[in-house]
Amino acid sequence: MISVEEALEKVLSNIQVLDREEKPILQCLGQVLDEDVHSPIDVPPLDNAAMDGYAIRAEDVTGATNSSPIYLDVIGEVSAGTISDKEVEPGTAIRIMTGAPLPRGADSVVRFEDTDEAQRREHPLAQIGILCQIPKGQNVRRAGEDIARGQLVLKRGTPLRPQEIGVLASIGKAKAWVIRRPVVAILATGNELVEIDQPLPPGKIYNSNSFSIAAQVLRYGGIPQVLGIARDQAQEIEAKIKEALSADMLITSGGVSVGDYDLVKDVLAKQGQVSFWTVRMKPGKPLAFGMIGGVPHLGLPGNPVSSMITFELFARPAILKMMGKKNLAKPSVRATMESSIKNTDGRRIFARAVVRREDDRYLAQLTGPQGSGILTSMASANGLVIVPEDVAMVREGDTVEVLMLDWSEE
Numbered sequence: 001m002i003s004v005e006e007a008l009e010k011v012l013s014n015i016q017v018l019d020r021e022e023k024p025i026l027q028c029l030g031q032v033l034d035e036d037v038h039s040p041i042d043v044p045p046l047d048n049a050a051m052d053g054y055a056i057r058a059e060d061v062t063g064a065t066n067s068s069p070i071y072l073d074v075i076g077e078v079s080a081g082t083i084s085d086k087e088v089e090p091g092t093a094i095r096i097m098t099g100a101p102l103p104r105g106a107d108s109v110v111r112f113e114d115t116d117e118a119q120r121r122e123h124p125l126a127q128i129g130i131l132c133q134i135p136k137g138q139n140v141r142r143a144g145e146d147i148a149r150g151q152l153v154l155k156r157g158t159p160l161r162p163q164e165i166g167v168l169a170s171i172g173k174a175k176a177w178v179i180r181r182p183v184v185a186i187l188a189t190g191n192e193l194v195e196i197d198q199p200l201p202p203g204k205i206y207n208s209n210s211f212s213i214a215a216q217v218l219r220y221g222g223i224p225q226v227l228g229i230a231r232d233q234a235q236e237i238e239a240k241i242k243e244a245l246s247a248d249m250l251i252t253s254g255g256v257s258v259g260d261y262d263l264v265k266d267v268l269a270k271q272g273q274v275s276f277w278t279v280r281m282k283p284g285k286p287l288a289f290g291m292i293g294g295v296p297h298l299g300l301p302g303n304p305v306s307s308m309i310t311f312e313l314f315a316r317p318a319i320l321k322m323m324g325k326k327n328l329a330k331p332s333v334r335a336t337m338e339s340s341i342k343n344t345d346g347r348r349i350f351a352r353a354v355v356r357r358e359d360d361r362y363l364a365q366l367t368g369p370q371g372s373g374i375l376t377s378m379a380s381a382n383g384l385v386i387v388p389e390d391v392a393m394v395r396e397g398d399t400v401e402v403l404m405l406d407w408s409e410e
């Protein structure tokens with residue numbers, strides 16, 4: 001038996017970063033930027049008002065107070081998106097809205113709240129009383145204060161989140177070069193399987209793995225290519241696998257343990273370059289990995305929970321690596337156990353648990369029955385408690401590491 005780390009290392013050593021594509025920026029969410037992006041413009045392009053108020057020369061209002069305001073002549077008004085054709089000369093002010101470019105001559109903006117505008121009845125105003133002095137530059141956003149023209153804004157290798165998509169938009173970049181998403185072919189194997197839109201004959205079960213796996217592929221940024229079901233028959237498995245040869249990765253479920261009908265491993269063996277492992281973990285002991293026609297093939301065990309957990313541990317990092325991501329580790333927290341777990345055979349256990357925050361710590365409680373066929377135990381869990389191989393027993397109150405299946409915003 002090999003460890004989880006060894007198995008992961010072997011998988012990742014056969015996975016390459018994919019090639020690049022250029023796309024509209026909104027479609028790039030979650031992908032990794034494959035170019036250095038320099039800004040062709042200053043952002044903001046011009047000095048502008050950070051508040052609604054009056055554009056003035058700060059020196060004109062030195063000594064102004066509530067009880068002795070300084071009065072300036074109002075010579076115009078400017079709103080966002082337009083440029084004032086007037087100049088603020090000594091003793092004058094231009095009424096200005098947030099985002100409007102600062103008129104020539106002005107160096108500061110005094111907020112409405114620091115003027116007597118609210119007390120005045122006439123419209124438009126001929127004069128405005130300024131109720132306090134302000135430092136030069138007050139409430140002015142400088143041209144280029146966010147991004148200077150020519151600046152390296154985003155580096156090659158940056159994963160694009162909503163904020164990076166916004167930054168690209170702010171410099172007028174409509175398309176970007178990113179590492180493309182992997183196409184992941186998904187094949188379920190088993191004589192017992194029936195597609196979910198069919199009646200369920202006696203002795204059969206619905207093919208749920210193709211759906212949980214396809215959803216996991218989508219969640220981590222890949223494009224699922226669902227190939228359906230292959231019976232436990234070498235020719236049928238081989239024929240279906242041929243359909244996967246244009247994909248970037250093939251994931252099968254089932255057929256990798258030691259039963260008479262576990263034929264995926266035989267088919268793989270025929271194609272060469274194959275590793276079968278029993279991985280020192282629970283659930284998910286049997287795992288196959290190999291290259292078929294140059295396509296990496298990960299053979300997950302059939303039990304629905306094992307399939308999902310081995311996906312998280314091995315397929316997820318493979319997908320992330322293909323997408324050019326560097327951080328392949330699943331987020332984890334340290335939590336205090338509220339249940340106990342026995343580890344009888346020296347494997348690494350991944351136990352389904354609910355993690356919640358209480359005061360300044362996380363608490364983890366098991367979701368109930370932990371059989372690898374109990375898929376609802378995944379549905380009620382938000383984390384996987386790790387029991388290391390060399391720990392025979394985790395007791396209530398012990399601190400454990402928990403891989404987070406999701407965070408609260410998901």
Ligand code: AMP
Pocket residue numbers: 188189190192193205206207208209210253254255256257259262301302303304
């Ligand atoms: P296997 O790894 O092929 O021996 O499958 C182990 C068990 O997992 C089977 O007996 C089924 O109960 C279950 N199983 C296998 N494939 C699927 C699937 N696609 N959807 C749901 N359950 C499955």
Ligand code: MG
Pocket residue numbers: 189190191232254255261262302
């Ligand atoms: Mg099977």
